[in-house]
Amino acid sequence: MRRAPEFWWQQRISAKALALAPVAYVYGRIAGHRMRKKPRGRVRVPVIVVGNFVAGGAGKTPTTIALARLLREEDRNPVILTRGYGGALEGPVLVDPDTHKAGEVGDEALLLAEATPTVVSADRVAGAEAAVSHGANVILMDDGFQNPSLFRDFSFVVAEGAVGIGNGLPIPAGPLRAPLRDQLVKANALIVIGAGEGGEKLVRRGARRGLTVLRADLTPRHNPDVAGRRVLAFAGIGRPKKFFDTLESMDAEIVERREFPDHHVLTTAEAQEILTTAEAKNLVPVTTTKDMRRLEGAEPELMRWLAGAARVAEVDLVFRDPHRVQESLHHVIRDHLFH
Numbered sequence: 001m002r003r004a005p006e007f008w009w010q011q012r013i014s015a016k017a018l019a020l021a022p023v024a025y026v027y028g029r030i031a032g033h034r035m036r037k038k039p040r041g042r043v044r045v046p047v048i049v050v051g052n053f054v055a056g057g058a059g060k061t062p063t064t065i066a067l068a069r070l071l072r073e074e075d076r077n078p079v080i081l082t083r084g085y086g087g088a089l090e091g092p093v094l095v096d097p098d099t100h101k102a103g104e105v106g107d108e109a110l111l112l113a114e115a116t117p118t119v120v121s122a123d124r125v126a127g128a129e130a131a132v133s134h135g136a137n138v139i140l141m142d143d144g145f146q147n148p149s150l151f152r153d154f155s156f157v158v159a160e161g162a163v164g165i166g167n168g169l170p171i172p173a174g175p176l177r178a179p180l181r182d183q184l185v186k187a188n189a190l191i192v193i194g195a196g197e198g199g200e201k202l203v204r205r206g207a208r209r210g211l212t213v214l215r216a217d218l219t220p221r222h223n224p225d226v227a228g229r230r231v232l233a234f235a236g237i238g239r240p241k242k243f244f245d246t247l248e249s250m251d252a253e254i255v256e257r258r259e260f261p262d263h264h265v266l267t268t269a270e271a272q273e274i275l276t277t278a279e280a281k282n283l284v285p286v287t288t289t290k291d292m293r294r295l296e297g298a299e300p301e302l303m304r305w306l307a308g309a310a311r312v313a314e315v316d317l318v319f320r321d322p323h324r325v326q327e328s329l330h331h332v333i334r335d336h337l338f339h
Contacts, residue, residue, distance in 0.1 A: 004056040004238060008175040009166040011198060017173040024173035031170065031178035035146055035186060041125030042151040046138045046336040048329075049152045051145020053165050053183050053202075054175035056262065057238030058158045059193045061108050061290075062218060062317035064142045067156070068116040070326055071138055076333075079136035080112045081127045083143060084120030086263040086294075091121035092130035107263060107293040112142060124150040138333065145186070146177050154332040156214075157187045160242070164198025184209045189328055191216055193317070212328060215320040218242075220250050225284060225311040232256040232283040234274055236264030236291055243288050247313055255283055265294055271306045278309070285310040 007014040017024075050067065052058035064080060071078040084091065087106035095105050095113035102110060105120045112118040117134055121127025124141070128150055131139050145155055159165070170176040177183070184205070189212040192199045203213050230253045235243040240259040247254055256277055260266070266274075278285045287295075287310050295307035319325050 004175060007167070009163045009198075009239075011167065011201075013167050013169065013174075017167055017169055020173035021169065024170040027172070028170035028176070028179045028182075031146065032182035035148055035178055035182050037148040039151040040149050041128070043125075043128045043132050043139070045132055045136055046154070046332050047128060047141060047150060047152040048138065048332060049141040049143075049145050049155045050158060051143055051155060052158045053177065053180060054159075055171060055177055055238075056175060057242070058160050059191075059216075059218065059317065060143055060158050061111055062315065063156070063158050063191060063193075063216070064112060064140050065115040066216075066317040066319065067325070067329070068112075068140055070322065071140075071329060072116065074326070074329070077135050077137045078116050078140050079131035079134055079138075080116055080118040081124065081131050081139050081141045081144075082106070082109050082112060082118060082120055083122060084109045085143075086265075087120060089120060090123075091119065092123070092127045093120050094118070094130070094134055095120055101297045102294040103265075103298070107290045108142065110293045111289060116140075146183070153336050154188050154328070155186060156189050156191055156328075157183070157211075158191045158193065159199055159202050160196070160239075161192050161194035161199030162196040162242075163239075164196065164200075164202040166198070180205070184211070187211055189214055193218060212324075214325055214328075216317050217320065218246070218315045219318045220246050221314040221316065223250065223311065223313065226250050226252050226286055226313055229253070229284045230255050230282070231286045232258070232274060232278045232281070233286050234258035234260070234291070235288050236260035236262060236266075236294075237288055238262045243313065246315060247286060250313060252286065252313075255281060263290075263294075265298070266303065266306075268300060268302055271302050275302075275306055275309060286313055288312070289314055
C-alpha cells in the first residue's frame with residue numbers, strides 16, 4: 001500500500017479501521033517480534049538511525065540531511081546509509097548524484113547524496129561496512145528503525161505534529177509499522193515536526209517513557225516562481241497534503257492538484273496531462289524536490305520537458321533548539337568511544 005488511506009490519520013478509530021483490526025493485530029505481533037531480534041552485525045563507528053513510527057513520509061529525509069549538516073559543522077565525516085527505495089541497485093553502492101538516476105538508487109538517495117556521501121544497500125550490515133570504507137566516522141541510517149539487522153547506538157524517531165501516529169493502530173488498520181509500545185522501547189529521542197494535537201499526544205507518551213523530545217519545523221525556501229503564482233501542484237509523496245499546505249504558506253494559489261502514491265513514477269499520459277492542463281490554464285507546474293529527482297534524466301523525453309517546465313517548492317528542516325540536538329549527537333559519539 002503506497003498511498004496511506006485517510007482513515008489512518010483520524011484521531012478516532014473508524015469503522016474501516018475496526019474491520020481491519022484483526023489483521024492489524026497479527027501484523028503487529030509479527031512486526032514487534034521482528035524488532036526484538038538481536039542485531040546480526042555491528043561496525044566500529046557510531047550508527048544513528050533516523051526513523052518513524054508510521055508508514056508514509058514523516059520528514060525523515062530532511063531530518064537526516066539536517067543532522068548530517070550539524071555533524072559536518074563539528075568536523076565529523078557522516079555517511080548516510082539508505083535502502084534506496086524505488087531504485088533497482090541492491091548495492092552497496094556509493095551514490096553519485098551527477099551520474100546515478102532515481103531509477104537506479106531511488107529519489108531520496110539522490111537528495112541525501114547532495115548533502116553528504118550516501119551509500120545505498122539492501123543489506124544494512126554490508127552497507128554500513130561500505131560506509132566505513134568510504135571514510136565514515138559516524139553513520140546516519142535513513143529509515144530502518146524497525147529493521148534489527150544492524151546494531152545502532154541511537155535512534156531518532158520523527159513524527160509530524162499534524163497527525164502524530166494517527167489512529168494508533170498497526171498496518172493495515174492504521175499507520176503504525178509495529179505496536180507503539182514495541183517501538184517506544186527502541187527509541188531514544190522524538191523529533192516532532194510542526195504543531196498539532198496528534199503530535200502533542202505522542203509527546204506526552206514519549207515523555208512518560210523518558211524520551212528526549214526535540215522540536216523542528218519545515219521552512220519553505222523563498223521562490224519567486226512560486227510565491228503569488230497560480231499553480232498546478234503535483235506530488236508523489238506519502239502525504240501530498242503536506243506539500244499543498246507548504247505551497248499555500250508560500251502564497252501560491254493552487255488551481256489544480258494532482259496526487260500520486262509515494263515514489264510514483266509518472267506515466268507518459270500523466271506527464272502529458274499535467275503539461276497540457278498547465279498550458280491551457282496558464283498555470284505554473286510545481287512539484288516536490290523528490291518528484292523532480294525522478295523526472296530529471298527520466299525517459300521518455302517528455303519527462304525531461306516536464307522537468308524543465310516545472311518549478312520546485314524546496315523546504316529545509318530547522319531545529320528550534322539545535323544546541324539540544326548537538327548535545328544528543330555529542331553524547332552518542334562519546335558513549336560509543338567508551339564502549
